[in-house]
């Protein structure tokens with residue numbers, strides 16, 4: 070469904086003295102129809118930048134992205150419009166998703182109206198009600214305004230609105246991280262139900278390893294703009310190979326048991342070694358080989374690790 074090849078994104082900061090900052094560095098990944106790839110990594114590692122670059126919401130610095138075989142960076146504006154309908158993104162902050170002056174009904178009907186997807190008002194209303202039902206909400210919500218609804222209800226409505234366009238690929242960028250834990254579980258279930266029903270592919274992004282583990286068929290662990298480990302989600306979780314993944318798994322396991330704050334494991338603001346493995350400065354295993362960037366290599370079927378000492 071989606072194939073990302075050697076994608077990079079460099080930001081340029083500063084007006085007089087230009088500084089370059091590589092937020093996404095040579096990332097490749099594939100997502101099959103109906104599959105969920107979870108992307109996990111701490112805040113600032115480049116997850117959102119990767120997501121936005123894949124959807125061409127921001128321009129890439131290098132690499133290619135194919136959606137069902139079509140290179141989206143080479144697509145004409147018209148082609149891109151068609152592809153965009155099939156590729157949707159859900160952001161972290163539900164409160165900005167809807168026009169505060171529109172009733173929910175109109176917000177849900179708007180994308181269909183713009184595309185003339187329904188013949189008349191009656192059909193429109195049927196479609197809106199059916200969308201609502203699929204995300205576990207009721208007709209009474211339709212006459213409300215966004216501020217009258219909870220964060221969890223809004224995220225369901227965001228999903229309902231996206232579904233009206235019959236998407237094939239959804240990027241969910243920390244969709245539940247602003248929600249209470251109990252509400253989070255319900256919303257995650259709806260994501261799953263909808264995927265089963267329509268065979269949608271997800272790129273599911275979270276800094277929360279538990280959420281990613283629960284949602285994903287496969288997961289990719291990102292550190293400072295690079296994928297350091299990827300494989301079947303449960304295998305990566307149970308048997309992490311990269312020293313950074315091990316640290317992440319341990320941090321989450323102890324967090325769950327003790328209810329303590331996750332320790333500040335590593336300082337992501339530090340500059341990486343020029344040209345080398347970015348984790349090396351914090352790594353017990355690091356040696357001279359780490360001055361070169363390690364490639365991902367396959368350690369078990371479908372399980373890849375970027376470390377010289379594996």
Ligand SMILES: Nc1ncnc2c1ncn2[C@@H]1O[C@H](COP(=O)(O)OP(=O)(O)O)[C@@H](O)[C@H]1O
Nearest residue numbers: 080081082092111112113114115116117118119
């Ligand atoms: N528009 C921008 N200009 C410059 N730097 C940015 C911009 N957006 C994000 N960054 C930087 O890129 C890095 C990755 O950010 P982001 O993709 O938001 O990470 P994440 O989603 O994993 O928290 C961060 O260091 C962030 O400060």
Ligand SMILES: [Mg+2]
Nearest residue numbers: 116117118242
């Ligand atoms: Mg982010």
